[in-house]
Amino acid sequence: MTTIDGNAERRLILITMGDACGIGPEIIAKAFAQGDAQGCVVVGHVGVLRRAVRCIGSSAAVAKIDTLADAWALPPRVMPVLEPERLAADLHELPIGRVDARAGRVAAVCIEHAVALTHAGEGAAIVTAPIHKEALHAAGIAFPGHTEMLQSLAAERGGAPPVRMMLCSAELRTVLVTIHVSLRQAIEQITFDNVLATIRIAAAAASRWGMAQPRIAVAGLNPHAGEGGLFGDEEIRYIAPAIAAARGEGIDASGPYAPDTVFMRARHAAGHPGEFDIVIAMTHDHGLIPIKYLGFEQGVNVTLGLPFVRTSPDHGTAFEIAGTGRADPRSLTAAIRMARELSARQFAARGPLSGAKTP
Amino acid sequence: MTTIDGNAERRLILITMGDACGIGPEIIAKAFAQGDAQGCVVVGHVGVLRRAVRCIGSSAAVAKIDTLADAWALPPRVMPVLEPERLAADLHELPIGRVDARAGRVAAVCIEHAVALTHAGEGAAIVTAPIHKEALHAAGIAFPGHTEMLQSLAAERGGAPPVRMMLCSAELRTVLVTIHVSLRQAIEQITFDNVLATIRIAAAAASRWGMAQPRIAVAGLNPHAGEGGLFGDEEIRYIAPAIAAARGEGIDASGPYAPDTVFMRARHAAGHPGEFDIVIAMTHDHGLIPIKYLGFEQGVNVTLGLPFVRTSPDHGTAFEIAGTGRADPRSLTAAIRMARELSARQFAARGPLSGAKTP
Numbered sequence: 001m002t003t004i005d006g007n008a009e010r011r012l013i014l015i016t017m018g019d020a021c022g023i024g025p026e027i028i029a030k031a032f033a034q035g036d037a038q039g040c041v042v043v044g045h046v047g048v049l050r051r052a053v054r055c056i057g058s059s060a061a062v063a064k065i066d067t068l069a070d071a072w073a074l075p076p077r078v079m080p081v082l083e084p085e086r087l088a089a090d091l092h093e094l095p096i097g098r099v100d101a102r103a104g105r106v107a108a109v110c111i112e113h114a115v116a117l118t119h120a121g122e123g124a125a126i127v128t129a130p131i132h133k134e135a136l137h138a139a140g141i142a143f144p145g146h147t148e149m150l151q152s153l154a155a156e157r158g159g160a161p162p163v164r165m166m167l168c169s170a171e172l173r174t175v176l177v178t179i180h181v182s183l184r185q186a187i188e189q190i191t192f193d194n195v196l197a198t199i200r201i202a203a204a205a206a207s208r209w210g211m212a213q214p215r216i217a218v219a220g221l222n223p224h225a226g227e228g229g230l231f232g233d234e235e236i237r238y239i240a241p242a243i244a245a246a247r248g249e250g251i252d253a254s255g256p257y258a259p260d261t262v263f264m265r266a267r268h269a270a271g272h273p274g275e276f277d278i279v280i281a282m283t284h285d286h287g288l289i290p291i292k293y294l295g296f297e298q299g300v301n302v303t304l305g306l307p308f309v310r311t312s313p314d315h316g317t318a319f320e321i322a323g324t325g326r327a328d329p330r331s332l333t334a335a336i337r338m339a340r341e342l343s344a345r346q347f348a349a350r351g352p353l354s355g356a357k358t359p
Numbered sequence: 360m361t362t363i364d365g366n367a368e369r370r371l372i373l374i375t376m377g378d379a380c381g382i383g384p385e386i387i388a389k390a391f392a393q394g395d396a397q398g399c400v401v402v403g404h405v406g407v408l409r410r411a412v413r414c415i416g417s418s419a420a421v422a423k424i425d426t427l428a429d430a431w432a433l434p435p436r437v438m439p440v441l442e443p444e445r446l447a448a449d450l451h452e453l454p455i456g457r458v459d460a461r462a463g464r465v466a467a468v469c470i471e472h473a474v475a476l477t478h479a480g481e482g483a484a485i486v487t488a489p490i491h492k493e494a495l496h497a498a499g500i501a502f503p504g505h506t507e508m509l510q511s512l513a514a515e516r517g518g519a520p521p522v523r524m525m526l527c528s529a530e531l532r533t534v535l536v537t538i539h540v541s542l543r544q545a546i547e548q549i550t551f552d553n554v555l556a557t558i559r560i561a562a563a564a565a566s567r568w569g570m571a572q573p574r575i576a577v578a579g580l581n582p583h584a585g586e587g588g589l590f591g592d593e594e595i596r597y598i599a600p601a602i603a604a605a606r607g608e609g610i611d612a613s614g615p616y617a618p619d620t621v622f623m624r625a626r627h628a629a630g631h632p633g634e635f636d637i638v639i640a641m642t643h644d645h646g647l648i649p650i651k652y653l654g655f656e657q658g659v660n661v662t663l664g665l666p667f668v669r670t671s672p673d674h675g676t677a678f679e680i681a682g683t684g685r686a687d688p689r690s691l692t693a694a695i696r697m698a699r700e701l702s703a704r705q706f707a708a709r710g711p712l713s714g715a716k717t718p
Contacts, residue, residue, distance in 0.1 A: 133586070144589070182581045182591025187543055222541045223643035227492070230503070232541025260647035264654060272654075284582035288619035289648045295623060295631075 011124035012068055013339050014082075014114040017044025018129030020094050020103040022317025023327035025052030028129055030329035032079040033058045037336055040127070041071045041080045043114045045106060047092030049081055056325045068122050084113040096323035104135030111146070115153045118308045124347075125309035125339035126150075129332065130317045144180040146312060147303050154306055163305035164201045166278075167291040167314060168338065170298040171267045174279045174287040175202045186283045190221055190234050195242035195280070202278050203251045205304040209345040217262050217276035218243050218255030219286060225256040239282075255280075263290035297330040300338045309343045311335040370483035371427055372698050373441075373473040376403025377488030379453050379462040381676025382686035384411030387488055389688035391438040392417045396695055399486070400430045400439045402473045404465060406451030408440055415684045427481050443472040455682035463494030470505070474512045477667045483706075484668035484698035488691065489676045503539040505671060506662050513665055522664035523560045525637075526650040526673060527697065529657040530626045533638045533646040534561045545642045549580055549593050554601035554639070561637050562610045564663040568704040576621050576635035577602050577614030578645060584615040598641075614639075622649035656689040659697045668702045670694040 015037070018024025025044070029052040031037040042049060046064045053060055061078045065071055071080035087106055094100055111131075117123045128146050136143060143149040151163045166175045177198045178186035199216060206214040218239060219225070222232035229236050239256045246253040255262070259281070267290075268274040281287030291299055292314065299314025313331035321327055374396070377383025384403070388411040390396040401408060405423045412419055420437045424430055430439035446465055453459055470490075476482045487505050495502060502508040510522045525534045536557045537545035558575060565573040577598060578584070581591035588595050598615045605612040614621070618640070626649075627633040640646030650658055651673065658673025672690035680686055 144586075180582055180586075180590060182585070183542070183593075184546055184591060186582075187546075223539055223545075226541070227503075227539075231539060232543060234542075259644040260651050263648055264651045267652065285618040285645055286648065289622055289645065290652045292619050292623045293626065293649045293652050 011122070011343075012071055013040045013125045013127055013336065013343070014117060014123040015040050015042045015044075015127045015336070016110045016114050016129060017042060017048065017107065018110075019107050019132045019135055019317045020045065020048045020091055021096055021098055021100050021135070021322060022103075022130055022132060022319055023322045024129030024131075024317065025049050026055055026322070026325060026327050027313070027329040027332045029053045029056050029058060029060070029079070030327075031333050031336060032077055033060050034329070034333070035077060036329070036333040037079070038076060039340065040336060041065070041068055041082055041123075043082050043084065043110045043117075045087050045091045046081050046083055047089070048094070049079060051092045053079070055323060068117065082113075084109050097319040099132060099134045099138060099319075101135065101138035104132065104137070104139035104141060107131045108136060108139065108141050108149070111149060112153060115150065115308075119157055123308070124343040125311065127332070127335050127339045128310065128312040130313065130315060132317045132319070146310075147179065150303055150306055150310060161305045161307065162197050162201065163303050164198050166202070166205070166302040166304050167287060168300045168302060169291045169294065171269050171274070171294070172263060172279065172291055173277065174263070174281050174291060175304060176284060176287045177280065177282050179284050183283065187221065187234070190238055190282055192238045192242050192245075195239050195282075196245050198280050199242060199246040199251060199253050200249070201305045202280060203246070203253075206278065209342055210348060211277065213252050214277040215275070216246075216251065216253040216278045216280060217257055217266055218253055218280045219259045219262045219282060220256035221259075221282040223258075223260070225258045234282075253280075259286050297328065298334050299331050300335045302338065302342070309339055309346060311339040311342070370481070370702075371430055372399045372484045372486055372695065372702070373476060373482040374399050374401045374403075374695070375469045375473050375485065375487045376401060376407065376466065377469075378466050378491045378494055378676045379404065379407045379450055380455055380457055380459050380494070380681060381462075381489055381491060381678055382681045383488030383490075383676065384408050385414055385681070385684060385686050386672070386688040386691045388412045388415050388417060388419070388438070389686075390692050390695060391436055392419050393688070393692070394436060395688070395692040396438070397435060398699070399695060400424070400427055400441055402441050402443065402469045402476075404446050404450045405440045405442055406448070407453070408438060410451045412438070414682060427476065441472075443468050456678040458491060458493045458497060458678075460494065460497035460499075463491065463496070463498035463500060466490045467495060467498065467500050467508070470508060471512060474509065474667075478516055482667070483702040484670065486691070486694050486698045487669065487671040489672065489674065491676045491678070505669075506538060509662055509665055509669060520664045520666070521556050521560065522662055523557050525561070525564070525661040525663050526646060527659045527661060528650045528653065530628050530633070530653070531622060531638065531650055532636065533622070533640050533650060534663060535643060535646045536639060536641050538643050542642065546580065546593070549597055549641055551597045551601050551604075554598050554641075555604050557639050558601060558605040558610060558612050559608070560664045561639060562605070562612075565637065568701055569707060570636065572611050573636040574634070575605075575610065575612040575637045575639060576616055576625055577612055577639045578618045578621045578641060579615035580618075580641040582617075582619070584617045593641075612639075618645050656687065657693050658690050659694045661697065661701070668698055668705060670698040670701070
């Protein structure tokens with residue numbers, strides 16, 4: 001067993017190219033140019049990625065590889081690209097900064113290919129560059145985001161796992177009970193089962209990463225966590241019983257806490273040791289507002305519950321600046337570091353996933 | 360006209376004592392002991408405040424005054440206390456750290472007295488120390504918080520103003536469309552009228568403070584501000600039309616913006632000039648999570664729409680540490696500074712409020 005780039009295993013991290021018309025290819029090119037993507041292979045279109053390298057003013061090489069193993073033979077800072085079959089040759093002529101069905105289709109093909117490789121034990125983790133929902137939609141693909149698409153791909157393979165979105169900043173980890181639905185629907189989705197499943201998924205993921213007994217804070221849904229039932233009863237009916245059930249299973253969960261102070265209490269910063277390791281947030285924005293407040297640069301999205309590690313940057317395709325070379329790669333490089341760390345920890349804690357091949 | 364402590368007018372700031380069993384009296388005592396409460400008079404119970412001075416280990420004097428004007432004759436750091444009639448003599452024997460109907464009643468009497476004085480032009484502003492809703496309730500007073508109580512007191516005097524809660528940190532100002540209701544009810548309260556009224560109140564308040572054309576960002580309610588109607592339609596039906604109406608009135612309002620990024624964009628910090636001056640948040644926690652995230656120390660609550668300036672610290676009675684002398688007075692002193700600044704700006708911009716007497 002060789003240690004490569006902090007991995008305890010000789011498996012590569014797969015970066016999916018994302019929407020060819022957005023900033024994904026550019027930030028990938030920057031990550032390679034900066035030396036932040038060692039041990040990674042891009043699943044994408046060679047022409048699009050070469051255009052991105054030119055766009056950032058780099059002269060780095062992009063090398064088309066036929067199998068993942070070929071990547072190990074390449075010199076540092078060369079970007080290895082594995083191109084799925086069926087891709088059109090002229091994708092690098094797609095207009096930048098616009099919704100395009102062709103870009104939506106190729107983004108989806110790359111994700112499917114990366115998932116297939118990872119399921120076959122060929123990838124240590126997947127890092128996804130941003131996709132655009134409207135482009136996916138134009139291509140006839142109805143998922144509102146990566147999380148839902150990855151869940152569905154896992155389900156096709158018989159996994160059918162309940163998955164949850166975790167967001168990490170340099171200071172905070174939060175796992176969301178509900179994500180891409182209206183606030184009205186989110187309230188309907190706050191049930192005993194959903195809250196308990198989220199707590200369990202968070203605890204299981206943390207345990208896979210070697211964090212045996214994470215301190216899990218569960219936020220309420222309503223102001224002041226319902227103030228004893230005065231401002232809503234979801235805390236009394238669903239959230240508190242789910243916390244009690246989780247505690248009954250030996251999970252160190254507590255709450256429900258007032259949403260407006262629990263993130264501050266969990267915050268890990270210099271001179272401010274956080275009280276909790278993970279916060280369970282009931283809604284998308286309760287969880288994302290504190291993650292994003294100090295800036296996108298360190299934000300990483302991690303999908304919990306999948307049979308492989310998947311991370312992504314905490315931003316979208318940013319069509320408005322795509323093609324200018326100005327996009328900031330820091331959230332992507334943070335996502336790569338996180339993928340490397342989580343897959344290494346997972347490997348160390350439990351050994352390779354079933355089906356994983358190590359040379 | 361004499362300038363006192365940054366005021367352009369010779370009027371005092373009234374600090375209401377808050378719940379006698381909470382940390383209110385202690386943090387007031389600390390503010391005076393530190394010299395941070397010059398130009399302030401406490402509306403409260405002398406015995407309770409003397410107990411608080413002893414609790415923080417201070418030997419500073421507490422002076423009962425008969426009229427506000429008496430305060431000017433006192434030396435610095437002496438705490439002038441104006442005691443409303445009808446208070447029981449033995450309130451300083453109330454147990455610390457517990458819900459008590461007597462504490463609820465006296466807290467309400469002090470607020471009523473301060474409002475009456477301010478309406479009579481005797482106070483420049485009111486700063487309220489924390490009250491406890493259950494104690495109020497035990498005393499037969501049904502308001503969920505100061506904001507609702509102050510609105511009702513103003514209405515009794517024929518003002519009947521729509522009021523809104525503004526929260527300020529060192530980096531951010533946010534005004535809430537909905538406050539102390541369940542999230543379900545909050546969604547029902549997101550109407551064209553409520554959103555437009557909130558934008559107008561924020562713009563009018565800023566104008567009274569000398570900020571002629573504030574940049575007002577309006578957050579959405581749903582994830583991604585509804586993503587074009589995919590995740591809820593309140594943005595399309597109510598919020599966007601209210602923004603358009605406000606713009607038609609010459610207000611620089613924009614949005615609806617995704618709730619998870621608008622606060623980050625508005626944040627004013629070193630090297631990060633905020634894009635907006637005020638953010639309108641649809642729910643209590645969308646607005647309060649980013650205000651509180653970096654800590655309570657600088658958080659100030661300002662009630663907009665009242666005929667006088669009212670501020671308060673951004674925390675509650677903290678029964679769990681009341682009586683220990685450990686309570687942090689920084690949010691209160693920030694509230695005092697804010698009251699001083701806003702009343703001075705308001706005075707400079709428009710002259711004294713109608714009915715105000717200046718010596």
